[in-house]
Amino acid sequence: MAEIAIRNVAKTYGKTRIMEGVNLTIRNGEFVVILGPSGCGKSTLLRLIAGLEEITAGEIAIAGQVVNDLEPRERGCAMVFQNYALYPHMTVAENIGYALKVAGVPKAERQARIAATAASVGLGDFLDRRPGQLSGGQRQRVAMARAIIREPKVFLFDEPLSNLDAKLRVQMRHEIRRIHTRIKATSIFVTHDQHEGMTLADRLVVMNKGTIEQVGTPDEIYDRPASLYVAGFIGSPAMSFLPGRVDAGRQALMLESGAALPLPRALAQAAAGRLVQAGLRPETLSLTAPGKGQIDARVDFVEELGAERLYHLMVEDLPLSVLSSEKVRPAEGAPIGVSVPLGALHLFDADTGRRIEPQAAETPVAVTA
Amino acid sequence: MIERTPVLNLMTHLILGLGLAIILVPVWLAIVAATLTLQEVNTAPVELWPGDQFWPNLKEAWAQSDFGPKFVNSFIVAVGVVVGKVTLACITAFALVFFDFRGRMLIFWAIFITLMLPLEVRIVPTYAVAANALSPFQTILDATGISWLLNTLSGIEVSLEWNLLNSYTGLILPLVATATGTFLYRQFFLTIPDELVEAARMDGAGPLRFLWDVLIPLSKTNIAALATIMFVYAWNQYLWPLLVITDRANYGMVVVQLSDLVPDQLTTGGGTPTWHLAMAATLVVMLPPIAVVIFMQRWFVRGLINTDK
Ligand SMILES: Nc1ncnc2c1ncn2[C@@H]1O[C@H](COP(=O)(O)OP(=O)(O)OP(=O)(O)O)[C@@H](O)[C@H]1O
Ligand SMILES: [Mg+2]
Numbered sequence: 001m002a003e004i005a006i007r008n009v010a011k012t013y014g015k016t017r018i019m020e021g022v023n024l025t026i027r028n029g030e031f032v033v034i035l036g037p038s039g040c041g042k043s044t045l046l047r048l049i050a051g052l053e054e055i056t057a058g059e060i061a062i063a064g065q066v067v068n069d070l071e072p073r074e075r076g077c078a079m080v081f082q083n084y085a086l087y088p089h090m091t092v093a094e095n096i097g098y099a100l101k102v103a104g105v106p107k108a109e110r111q112a113r114i115a116a117t118a119a120s121v122g123l124g125d126f127l128d129r130r131p132g133q134l135s136g137g138q139r140q141r142v143a144m145a146r147a148i149i150r151e152p153k154v155f156l157f158d159e160p161l162s163n164l165d166a167k168l169r170v171q172m173r174h175e176i177r178r179i180h181t182r183i184k185a186t187s188i189f190v191t192h193d194q195h196e197g198m199t200l201a202d203r204l205v206v207m208n209k210g211t212i213e214q215v216g217t218p219d220e221i222y223d224r225p226a227s228l229y230v231a232g233f234i235g236s237p238a239m240s241f242l243p244g245r246v247d248a249g250r251q252a253l254m255l256e257s258g259a260a261l262p263l264p265r266a267l268a269q270a271a272a273g274r275l276v277q278a279g280l281r282p283e284t285l286s287l288t289a290p291g292k293g294q295i296d297a298r299v300d301f302v303e304e305l306g307a308e309r310l311y312h313l314m315v316e317d318l319p320l321s322v323l324s325s326e327k328v329r330p331a332e333g334a335p336i337g338v339s340v341p342l343g344a345l346h347l348f349d350a351d352t353g354r355r356i357e358p359q360a361a362e363t364p365v366a367v368t369a
Numbered sequence: 370m371i372e373r374t375p376v377l378n379l380m381t382h383l384i385l386g387l388g389l390a391i392i393l394v395p396v397w398l399a400i401v402a403a404t405l406t407l408q409e410v411n412t413a414p415v416e417l418w419p420g421d422q423f424w425p426n427l428k429e430a431w432a433q434s435d436f437g438p439k440f441v442n443s444f445i446v447a448v449g450v451v452v453g454k455v456t457l458a459c460i461t462a463f464a465l466v467f468f469d470f471r472g473r474m475l476i477f478w479a480i481f482i483t484l485m486l487p488l489e490v491r492i493v494p495t496y497a498v499a500a501n502a503l504s505p506f507q508t509i510l511d512a513t514g515i516s517w518l519l520n521t522l523s524g525i526e527v528s529l530e531w532n533l534l535n536s537y538t539g540l541i542l543p544l545v546a547t548a549t550g551t552f553l554y555r556q557f558f559l560t561i562p563d564e565l566v567e568a569a570r571m572d573g574a575g576p577l578r579f580l581w582d583v584l585i586p587l588s589k590t591n592i593a594a595l596a597t598i599m600f601v602y603a604w605n606q607y608l609w610p611l612l613v614i615t616d617r618a619n620y621g622m623v624v625v626q627l628s629d630l631v632p633d634q635l636t637t638g639g640g641t642p643t644w645h646l647a648m649a650a651t652l653v654v655m656l657p658p659i660a661v662v663i664f665m666q667r668w669f670v671r672g673l674i675n676t677d678k
Contacts, residue, residue, distance in 0.1 A: 052567050073573035085564035089586045098582075099572040146572070 002063030002076070002153040002186055003028045004049065009058035011044055011210075019044055019210040022058070026203075029184045031177075033197040036207035037233070042190040045207070046156050049188065050077050063153060078147035079156040082163065084139045086131040086146075092118070093127040096145045117149040121175070137168045148179065155180075155187040161196065173199055194234055198222075206230050224346075228353040231279045231346055237310055239279045240320040242295075243350060248272035253345060257316050259295045261340050263347075266358035271347050276356065279346035282310065282323040286339050293337030295320070299330045313338065403427075403648035410645040426649035434626040434650060435618075442537075443604060443623045444657070449541040450603035451596045458550030458595065459588070463580055465551070466558040467566065484548045488609060499539045499613055503529035535616040543613075544603055550595045557591050558584065593668030601658045623654050 004026040011019040019041045026032050034042045047053040049060060051072035060067055067075050078099075086095050094101075097114045105113075118124050121141045131139055140160060147155060157176070161169045177200060180187055191197050197204055198218045206213045206221065206229075214226040225231035231239050244255040251268040252260040253276065261278065263271075290296065297313035297320055309329075311322040313336060322338055330336055347356040402410050403426055404419040431437070464470075465477055488495060498504060507529045510516040516527035533539030561584070569579045585592075607624050614620045630650050632642030 047567075050567075050571065052570060072570045077571070079567070079571045081564045081568060083562065083564055085562065085568035087565070087568075087583055089583075098574075102573045102578060146568075150572075 003061075004154060004186060004188075005059075005061040006045075006049070007059045007061075009045075009048060009060060010056050011041070011048060011053070012056045017210070019048075022210075022212055024205060024212060024215065026186055026188065029186055031180050031187045031189065031200060031202045032205060033189045033191060033201035033203075034205045034207060035191060035194060035197040035233075037192060040207045041210040042192070042207055043158050044210075046079075046158050046188060046190050049075075049154070050079050050156055051075050052079075076153040077156055078150050078152035078154070079158065080143045080147050080160040082159040084131070084143040084160075084163075086139060086142055088131055091128050091130055092123060092134070092142050095131065095142055096123075096149055099146065099150045113149055117145045121145045121148070121179075136164055137172065140164060140172060144176070144179065148183065151183070152185055155185045157187065157189040159191055160189075162191070162193070169196070176200065194236060204234075206233060208233075224355065224357075225279070226355050228277055228279070228348045231348065231355075235281055237282045237321055237323060239281050239346070240318075241277045241279055241348075242315060242318055242320065243275070243277055246271040246274050246276060246347070253278055253347070255295070255315070257295070257318075259315075261294050261345060262342055263345060264343055264358060267345075267347060267356070270359040271356045274356070275350040277348045277350055277353075279348060280320065280340065280344065281346075282321040284341060284344040285320075285322040285324075287311065287322055287324055287326060287328065288337035288339045290335040290337050293339040295338040295340065297336055297338055299332055299334050299336055301332060302329060311336075399648045399651055402644050403652050405645050407641060407643060407645055410648075411641055422645065423649060426645050427653065430630055430646040430650040431653075433646065434623075434630055435621075436623060436626065436650070436653070438619075439621050439623045439626050440657075442620060445537055446540045446544075446606075446610075446622060447600050447603040447657075449537060450544045451599045453541060453545035454547075454550045454599045455592055455596055457545055458554050459580075459585070459592075461551045462554030462558055463576075463584065466555055466561075467576065467579075480548045480551055483546075484552070488543060488547070492608065492612065495543050495609075496612055499533040499543065501529070502531040502533050534613055535620055537620070539613050540606075540610060540620070540622075541603075543609060544606065550599065553591055553595055554588065557588055561587070590668045593665050594670075597661055597665040600661045604658050627651060627654050 004024075006022055006024040006026075009019065009022045010017065022045065034045060036042050044053065048055050049062075051067065051070060051074075055068060062075055062077070087098065090098065093111075093114050096117060097110050100110045100113065114127070115124070118127055121144055123138065123141050123145060126134065126138060126142075131142065134142065140163075143160065160176075161172050164172060173196060176189075189197075189200055201218055203215060204218055204221050205215050208229050214221055214230045216224075216226075221230060221234055225234060228241070232241070242255050242257075244253045244261075246252075246263065246268060247254050247260075248268050248271075250260065251265055252262050253268075254260055255278070287293075295315055297315045300312040300314050300319070303310040303312065305323075308323055308325045309327075311324060311330075313320045313322060320338065348354065349356060398415070401416055401419050404421065404423040405416055405426075406420065406422050409416055409420060409422075461480070465473060465480075501507075507516070507527070510527055510529075519525055519527050533542065565583065566579065569583055574582060605624060606622065607628065610620075610622045610625050614622075614625075617625070627647070627650050630643070630647040632644060632647060
């Protein structure tokens with residue numbers, strides 16, 4: 001169990017800089033999920049922590065000790081790899097116990113621990129098999145057991161579930177969470193699946209192009225995304241964006257299409273006069289008769305999701321999605337109204353892409369875009 | 370492309386059968402010749418059925434060539450080459466694939482180029498080195514002026530000398546110093562996923578531990594293939610032993626001895642050619658490589674086509 005502090009870490013491969021200015025503190029026993037699109041540097045960050053890759057600049061400390069120059073084995077981390085990376089020529093028992101064998105743990109103790117660990121992940125009957133004779137889920141468990149048996153201070157997972165089918169993935173997710181509650185090691189879990197991230201995380205770290213965009217609990221990130229990027233990435237179906245300008249006098253956002261969307265007072269003042277991108281979550285909007293809502297749109301197509309329908313609309317030439325459980329099936333191209341509840345708008349500065357937070361009403365600060 | 374037509378099938382089998390016959394007929398003739406007497410083997414037309422003289426022929430050839438100790442020599446050399454090659458190639462490929470060091474590519478290409486220079490091509494310089502294994506160092510010392518410096522400063526004449534002629538070392542080392550095995554290993558090591566290497570590092574295994582616990586067990590088939598090839602290669606060496614061994618009584622190898630049994634103007638001095646002895650000896654000399662191939666072939670084939678799992 002250990003706190004992990006990542007300070008100003010940068011990583012370059014030759015001349016290409018793939019990670020810059022990463023700062024992150026992970027509390028003892030916390031389960032942190034790193035979320036980001038492919039190629040954003042999630043695995044690299046994990047490998048830097050594990051010591052499989054050298055950091056170019058900055059500092060990483062585990063349990064208060066700077067580990068920059070320590071070998072992986074001295075850092076007390078265990079890692080579960082995406083492709084499991086089991087030793088193909090060893091049996092399940094040998095795979096699980098290999099770290100102990102290297103560490104010189106006596107055979108009797110080793111076998112007792114292997115048996116206990118294997119039983120705890122439901123592998124008791126498979127100890128004599130080779131990885132090649134196991135299913136994907138079973139291999140996954142061996143990889144988990146191999147990490148658990150070392151009783152590590154830190155658990156690192158690099159997309160460990162991405163090779164499993166959907167059902168097994170959900171099951172393993174629960175299992176990972178259960179193991180975490182039991183052994184309480186600080187855990188870092190990398191994924192590009194936001195459902196997985198949302199369900200597992202105490203805190204989420206959203207990465208983009210080698211930098212951290214936002215750190216927060218899953219609700220914080222869903223409710224108050226810090227940037228356009230996070231807003232677009234988190235939430236499914238994805239948020240729609242409409243450009244406009246904030247009119248502080250009318251306390252409204254004036255869309256380019258001419259529509260006016262009312263804003264809470266504090267937000268209107270904070271964003272007074274600025275060019276913004278307004279983010280609208282499909283699940284917060286509802287459909288109305290044409291002309292009755294704040295926004296007038298046309299129907300592009302309707303996606304049937306079973307319990308609900310996702311309406312893909314066009315506001316002039318910009319897409320807008322609405323999630324609704326109504327059973328209406330308007331014709332393609334039909335005009336339709338969208339009602340936007342007060343407070344459903346997320347405003348992002350059109351230039352910087354950063355979120356605009358409502359300000360305390362009495363101290364309006366003049367900001368010009 | 371897989372075609373399924375009876376006519377083509379028949380053709381394929383005919384071609385296969387023909388190929389087999391082309392290979393087997395000479396072997397059969399050798400077997401037959403080995404079992405005939407001197408008179409029978411020299412009568413025309415060629416006898417096609419074996420006689421009963423195999424043991425007497427073999428006994429005579431064995432005594433004439435002093436095969437007993439020569440077989441031991443051949444075994445020592447072949448096993449030495451196999452062990453040396455398997456170890457050296459493994460370590461070299463390990464360094465080339467899993468370590469990032471300065472000049473790695475340079476070394477890789479240096480090894481690669483030796484593939485184009487088999488022993489037969491560089492036999493004269495190799496002989497020169499075998500005559501004095503330290504001569505390259507002497508050359509370096511002379512060329513850089515170090516020996517001159519030492520001589521003028523201390524009056525000591527630098528002359529390094531290590532003669533490998535007429536020794537097992539001299540027979541084995543030049544055969545070990547080739548690139549073949551290194552490549553076989555390298556290609557295999559390159560297929561090992563990075564994650565496996567990293568998993569071993571996370572489990573606390575250092576490089577040597579990883580080599581011993583993971584790489585070597587995984588390369589078993591490659592090792593078998595390489596060992597087989599090298600055994601046959603070393604066993605069949607002719608030119609190099611002929612050159613480097615003048616003390617044939619102590620260090621002669623069977624293949625060289627065998628060539629002395631093959632009748633020509635020199636050995637028979639115009640007498641009747643003793644093919645029956647040569648063939649009987651050939652059959653025994655062939656046995657060890659064949660035994661090794663048969664014994665190893667299960668692993669050997671898998672190692673060469675690299676489809677374990
Ligand atoms: N050894 C390397 N040499 C050069 N560039 C590398 C190396 N390893 C990774 N990169 C680059 O670093 C960037 C981040 O890679 P990383 O593997 O961390 O991405 P990721 O977020 O884990 O992506 P994915 O979700 O696809 O696994 C990528 O652009 C990749 O091309
Ligand atoms: Mg990755």
